[in-house]
Amino acid sequence: MKIRTLLLGIGLSVGASAYAAEPIKIGIPVGLSGAASVVAPSAVQASELAVEEINSQGGVLGRQLRLEIADDGSGAQGAQRAYDSLVFQRKVDVIVTSQNTAARNAGLPIVNRGRVPLIYTSFYEGRSCSPWMYINAWVPEQQVAPVVDHFMTEYEAKKFFLIGSDYAFGRGMLQYTREYVESKGGSVVGEAYLPMDGSDWTAIISQLRSANPDALITSTAGGAPNVTLTRQLRAAGISIPYGYYALDEGTAKSMGDNAEGIYIVASYLSSLETDANKAFLEAIEKKFGSSAETPNELSVPQYEAIYAYAAAVEKAGSTDSAAVIQALGEVTVEGPRGSVIMNKQRHASLNMYLGRVAADGSVQLVKSFPKVDPGEQCPQFANK
Amino acid sequence: MEALALDILTTAAILFVVSTGLMIILGVMKLINFAHGAFLTTGGYIAYLVGAAGLNPWLAVPAAAVLGFLAGLVIERTIIRPLYHRPLDAILATWGLGIVIGQVFALTFGRGVQFAPSPILGTIDVFGNEYSGYRLAMLAVAIVLAVALSALLSFTRFGLNARAVIANEPLARGLGIDSANVRSITFGLGAGLACAAGALITPLLSVDPNMGLPWLVNSFMLVMISGVSFPSLLVASLLLGGSQVLVSTYISPILGGMTIVVLAALILRLKPKGFSRA
Numbered sequence: 001m002k003i004r005t006l007l008l009g010i011g012l013s014v015g016a017s018a019y020a021a022e023p024i025k026i027g028i029p030v031g032l033s034g035a036a037s038v039v040a041p042s043a044v045q046a047s048e049l050a051v052e053e054i055n056s057q058g059g060v061l062g063r064q065l066r067l068e069i070a071d072d073g074s075g076a077q078g079a080q081r082a083y084d085s086l087v088f089q090r091k092v093d094v095i096v097t098s099q100n101t102a103a104r105n106a107g108l109p110i111v112n113r114g115r116v117p118l119i120y121t122s123f124y125e126g127r128s129c130s131p132w133m134y135i136n137a138w139v140p141e142q143q144v145a146p147v148v149d150h151f152m153t154e155y156e157a158k159k160f161f162l163i164g165s166d167y168a169f170g171r172g173m174l175q176y177t178r179e180y181v182e183s184k185g186g187s188v189v190g191e192a193y194l195p196m197d198g199s200d201w202t203a204i205i206s207q208l209r210s211a212n213p214d215a216l217i218t219s220t221a222g223g224a225p226n227v228t229l230t231r232q233l234r235a236a237g238i239s240i241p242y243g244y245y246a247l248d249e250g251t252a253k254s255m256g257d258n259a260e261g262i263y264i265v266a267s268y269l270s271s272l273e274t275d276a277n278k279a280f281l282e283a284i285e286k287k288f289g290s291s292a293e294t295p296n297e298l299s300v301p302q303y304e305a306i307y308a309y310a311a312a313v314e315k316a317g318s319t320d321s322a323a324v325i326q327a328l329g330e331v332t333v334e335g336p337r338g339s340v341i342m343n344k345q346r347h348a349s350l351n352m353y354l355g356r357v358a359a360d361g362s363v364q365l366v367k368s369f370p371k372v373d374p375g376e377q378c379p380q381f382a383n384k
Numbered sequence: 385m386e387a388l389a390l391d392i393l394t395t396a397a398i399l400f401v402v403s404t405g406l407m408i409i410l411g412v413m414k415l416i417n418f419a420h421g422a423f424l425t426t427g428g429y430i431a432y433l434v435g436a437a438g439l440n441p442w443l444a445v446p447a448a449a450v451l452g453f454l455a456g457l458v459i460e461r462t463i464i465r466p467l468y469h470r471p472l473d474a475i476l477a478t479w480g481l482g483i484v485i486g487q488v489f490a491l492t493f494g495r496g497v498q499f500a501p502s503p504i505l506g507t508i509d510v511f512g513n514e515y516s517g518y519r520l521a522m523l524a525v526a527i528v529l530a531v532a533l534s535a536l537l538s539f540t541r542f543g544l545n546a547r548a549v550i551a552n553e554p555l556a557r558g559l560g561i562d563s564a565n566v567r568s569i570t571f572g573l574g575a576g577l578a579c580a581a582g583a584l585i586t587p588l589l590s591v592d593p594n595m596g597l598p599w600l601v602n603s604f605m606l607v608m609i610s611g612v613s614f615p616s617l618l619v620a621s622l623l624l625g626g627s628q629v630l631v632s633t634y635i636s637p638i639l640g641g642m643t644i645v646v647l648a649a650l651i652l653r654l655k656p657k658g659f660s661r662a
Binding site for chain 2: 235
């Protein structure tokens with residue numbers, strides 16, 4: 001009997017100490033295969049770097065952080081499997097993801113059922129509200145104004161033409177752009193969409209020509225559509241001011257002189273001359289060497305979101321979901337993008353940068369817009 | 385109005401150039417080559433490599449044609465020939481081959497998009513309209529190709545043999561025509577044409593491992609309704625490509641993307657044998 005109690009006691013204490021050392025699990029659903037696999041490696045690297053840095057300073061509440069990465073196949077179906085596995089089998093404490101909206105929306109019900117905090121780190125079309133979600137990337141309210149204002153003041157543009165891919169982000173961004181242009185006294189002389197996998201822009205370019213606009217703003221799906229549209233515009237000799245919502249630095253670089261003159265708006269540019277950004281770039285370079293991916297608008301918010309989660313757990317004193325959700329809106333992260341706090345109806349005010357692609361494909365900073373407000377996103381979370 | 389006419393003509397020209405390789409293989413071998421899309425992609429990557437090596441972009445087209453022809457000969461000998469008497473399996477084999485080729489490109493070059501330089505930059509003035517020089521060049525290429533292929537079929541020994549095999553293969557073999565040889569050269573020719581077409585369309589697009597797939601669908605529809613004849617393929621390209629441009633311009637580019645497929649289905653419903661065999 002005594003021996004049994006003793007054994008039980010040893011067992012319990014071993015169990016308890018194992019429990020204390022149990023790492024905090026951060027789930028990363030990401031498109032390792034499929035369309036998003038172009039950008040996925042940079043997001044994974046940024047996450048690994050954040051976890052390594054935090055662990056080397058003793059972790060959070062004495063516990064180490066551990067990444068649990070799941071492939072979502074870049075789509076909604078794969079996302080459901082990835083979320084299911086992360087939330088219910090691997091029992092992660094938080095999910096941090098830069099998936100596209102469709103994949104994330106597929107995962108949200110699972111997050112709600114499993115009551116796991118989710119930090120969304122991709123720019124998107126706005127107004128997604130969930131009790132378990134925070135967002136640290138930009139929405140149309142932060143993205144549209146800089147480029148439209150610049151075209152109106154610098155080029156005296158009045159007539160705008162809008163081209164997009166036919167999906168939630170493409171249409172959402174351009175609808176907001178139309179409202180914004182009209183509110184500023186301009187007009188939209190044409191708005192045209194092609195399916196996401198479409199590559200023949202001939203008819204749209206002819207429409208653009210006959211509408212004779214002063215400026216062009218486009219919001220296509222990342223990857224191939226970015227490129228085909230730009231090439232065909234250039235081949236057709238279109239040279240009006242050209243703003244691109246979905247163009248990232250990496251794609252611009254590979255497009256070379258085709259992309260020259262395109263304006264992009266971002267909350268992060270790898271050329272940012274801040275100490276935090278320089279340190280971050282060095283750390284990525286040091287950790288991954290020649291296989292380092294260029295940090296971008298998706299990977300940097302991912303890095304910052306892991307720091308935000310770590311800070312929220314410290315503040316809450318536990319990984320309890322409700323307490324962490326409460327704390328996430330109160331912690332500030334000093335990251336490569338500056339200081340970010342997700343206290344605007346679950347979104348964040350961000351420093352936005354207007355850049356122009358140079359002949360060699362690099363992005364030159366034209367103007368910066370400090371602390372751009374995300375506007376009315378989720379009024380129901382105004383005081384939480 | 386002139387711009388619309390140019391859009392229609394150049395769209396038809398591109399469709400024609402992309403479809404010829406598929407049609408010639410279907411005609412002679414009675415085989416729908418589902419690796420056609422992958423061959424187009426191959427041409428795209430050849431154009432990318434030629435550009436990356438700093439060579440003249442025009443070189444991409446003959447390079448793709450020659451490499452495609454040689455690869456076609458090898459593929460015919462190793463994969464297609466053992467399946468001559470199992471036509472369904474042969475079609476499946478080309479489908480699988482297409483997947484393998486796509487994956488090889490994904491593993492070699494990654495899934496990201498690449499670029500090939502355009503041999504003609506800027507626009508040309510046509511009847512007072514600034515129009516993309518490269519699209520106009522595609523129009524010229526399509527005309528030259530149509531003439532050259534018709535001449536090949538009508539005035540050469542290979543063309544005569546090929547037409548005999550198209551008309552009645554057992555009879556042609558009985559007359560001493562080496563039909564296996566004709567098939568082999570045809571597959572090489574089809575693959576070469578597809579690769580060259582891939583290199584030709586790339587300057588307007590971008591290269592990625594799946595770039596050929598939408599073109600495979602459109603060329604398949606075109607070849608289905610045109611039957612085996614270059615003039616009727618031209619007519620089909622003009623009709624379907626023209627409808628696509630008209631629908632895109634006047635109704636919606638989203639519907640425009642479906643026009644070719646929907647129209648082809650309607651035409652096949654009304655004229656089950658398509659244009660040439662009606």
